Amino acid sequence: MNDIRGGRRTSPAEPSAVSAGARSAASSAVSSGAPAGGPSGVLTRRASTPDATVAYGDLPDQVADLRFPRNGASAAAPLVVIVHGGFWRARYDRAHTGPMADDLAARGFATAAVEYRRVGQDGGGWPGTFDDVARAVDAVPALAAGVVPGGIGDVVLLGHSAGGHLALWAASRARLPACAPWRLPAAPPLRGVLALAPVAALELASRQGLSDGAADDLLGGPAGDLPERAALADPLALLPSSIPSVLVHGTADEDVPVEQSRRYADAARAAGDACTRIELPGTGHLALIDPLSGAWPTVLDALTGLLGR
Numbered sequence: 001m002n003d004i005r006g007g008r009r010t011s012p013a014e015p016s017a018v019s020a021g022a023r024s025a026a027s028s029a030v031s032s033g034a035p036a037g038g039p040s041g042v043l044t045r046r047a048s049t050p051d052a053t054v055a056y057g058d059l060p061d062q063v064a065d066l067r068f069p070r071n072g073a074s075a076a077a078p079l080v081v082i083v084h085g086g087f088w089r090a091r092y093d094r095a096h097t098g099p100m101a102d103d104l105a106a107r108g109f110a111t112a113a114v115e116y117r118r119v120g121q122d123g124g125g126w127p128g129t130f131d132d133v134a135r136a137v138d139a140v141p142a143l144a145a146g147v148v149p150g151g152i153g154d155v156v157l158l159g160h161s162a163g164g165h166l167a168l169w170a171a172s173r174a175r176l177p178a179c180a181p182w183r184l185p186a187a188p189p190l191r192g193v194l195a196l197a198p199v200a201a202l203e204l205a206s207r208q209g210l211s212d213g214a215a216d217d218l219l220g221g222p223a224g225d226l227p228e229r230a231a232l233a234d235p236l237a238l239l240p241s242s243i244p245s246v247l248v249h250g251t252a253d254e255d256v257p258v259e260q261s262r263r264y265a266d267a268a269r270a271a272g273d274a275c276t277r278i279e280l281p282g283t284g285h286l287a288l289i290d291p292l293s294g295a296w297p298t299v300l301d302a303l304t305g306l307l308g309r
Contacts, residue, residue, distance in 0.1 A: 042099055042289055042292075045098075045099050046098075047095075047098025047099045047101065047102050048098070048102050050066055050067055050098075050101075051068045052066040052068075052147050053065050053066065054066060054140065054147060056136050056139040056140055056143060057132070057135060059117070059123070059132075061116060061117050061118075062115070062116070062117075062136070063114075064112045064113060064114040064115065064136060064140045064143070064144075065098075065113045065115075066110065066111065066112050066147060067101045067102065067110070067111045067113075068110060068148055068149060069105055069108045069110050069148075069150075070105050070108070071106075071107070071108040075150055075153075076150055076152055076153040077109060077148065077150060077151075077152060077153060078109050078110070078152070078153050078154050078155070078191075078307050078309075079109070079110045079112060079144055079152040079154070079155045079156070080104055080109050080110070080111045080112070080155075080156050080158050080303065081112045081114060081136075081137065081140055081141065081155060081156070081157050082101060082111055082112065082113040082158050082163070083114055083116075083133065083136075083157065083158070083159035083160075083166045083170075084096065084097045084113065084114075084115075084160065085159070085161025085162045085163040085197075085289075086118070086163075087119075087161065087199075087211040087214035088118050088119050088124075088125070088129055088214060088217070088218045089118055089119050089120055089217070090119060091120070092118070093115060094113040094114065094115045097113045098113070099289075099291055099292075100291060101113055103291035104303075107300070109303075110144060112140050112141075114133070114137075114140060115132075116132035116133050116166075117129055117131075119214075119217045119218055125217065125218055125219075125220060126220045126229060126233075127181075129218065130166075130169070130182060131182070133166045133169070133170055134170060134173065134182040137157060137170040137188060138188070141189075154191040154307055155189065155191060156191050156192050156193070156194055156303060156306050156307060157170060157171060157190050157192075157193045157194070158193075158195075158196070158303070159194075159195055159198060160196040160198075160289050161198065161199060161256055162218075164195035164198020164199060164247075165199040165205075165235060167193050167195055168193055168200055168235035168241070168264070169233065169234075169235045170188070171187070171190055171193045171243040171245070172238035172239065172241040172243075173188070173238075174188075174241075174242070175238040175241065176232060176238065177232075180232055191244070191306055191308075192244040192245060193244070194246050194248070194302055194303055195246070195247045195248070195261070196247075196248050196288040196289060196299065197248070197250065197253050197255070197256045197260075197261075197285050197288050198247060198256070198260060198261060198264070199215070199256055200235055200236065200260045200263065200265075201263045201264055202215055202230060202233055202234035203223040203224070203230050203234050203237075204236075204259070204263060205223075205256075205260065206222050206224065206230070207223070207224070210255070235264065236264055239267055239271040239273060240271040240273040241268070243273075244274040244306060245268065245274070245276070246276045246278065246302040246306060247261040247264065247265055247276070247277045247278065248278045248280065248298060248299060248302055249262075249277070249278070249279055249280070249288075250279070250280045250285065250288065250295065251279055251280065251282065251283065252281075252282050252284050253283070253284055253285045254284065254285065258279060261277050261279075262277065265277035276302075278298060280295050280298060
């Protein structure tokens with residue numbers, strides 16, 4: 001996948017970054033919502049009731065909320081499997097992805113917002129969070145295909161923040177050693193991964209102490225003290241994934257530094273993956289999942305680009 005910088009296509013030999021200043025400014029002009037870099041009420045904004053909820057396991061958090069495409073098309077719709085963020089902690093759940101899922105459904109996508117056990121819950125953290133996400137990514141598309149009117153087409157995995165980490169990780173499981181319970185024999189059948197402000201380099205996140213040691217809480221201790229776990233859990237250690245990816249990150253993100261996406265994208269490209277990095281100047285952490293923000297059109301561009309639309 002080529003990069004786009006300043007409105008022109010660049011060759012794969014050029015740095016894998018997208019400077020989206022002009023496009024972000026244009027998006028802001030047509031958006032009536034919050035500014036891309038400003039505070040967002042998306043975490044508490046109400047959304048529609050899901051059209052269906054499917055269970056990929058027996059536990060209460062092993063579910064996914066489905067929203068059907070609203071455009072009335074009878075053909076199979078692309079499915080966006082959404083992995084929510086919140087630094088892997090129990091107090092954040094899939095509910096805050098509702099506005100994003102509603103907007104995507106209105107544009108003709110089917111969406112599946114997956115839940116998973118998180119740090120602070122029984123079975124959450126290591127290894128339960130990884131158990132659930134692996135199982136969800138493998139099972140939810142088939143479950144959705146049996147429920148969404150017209151069925152589903154290509155599948156894109158979308159993750160935000162800690163969910164971006166989990167999405168990139170889930171796409172890379174063919175790179176896990178044979179002893180790992182989540183290993184796949186081949187790359188999963190995904191059209192691509194869209195990672196929004198992802199914690200893409202877990203060992204780096206541990207060293208950075210993001211969100212008061214959230215990565216350490218996930219792993220059960222500092223990554224440097226648990227190298228075996230870090231090697232299995234860090235997407236940066238599982239390249240190439242062989243799945244196209246687009247990473248979108250705001251330069252004003254105070255929760256997950258843009259260095260996270262820069263580090264991953266550079267390594268992914270060096271390993272031979274088709275990976276594009278889009279940086280949005282002045283954009284913060286939550287704008288990327290807020291359909292009312294000036295950043296949202298860039299997210300939509302990245303999604304449709306992965307789908308070849």
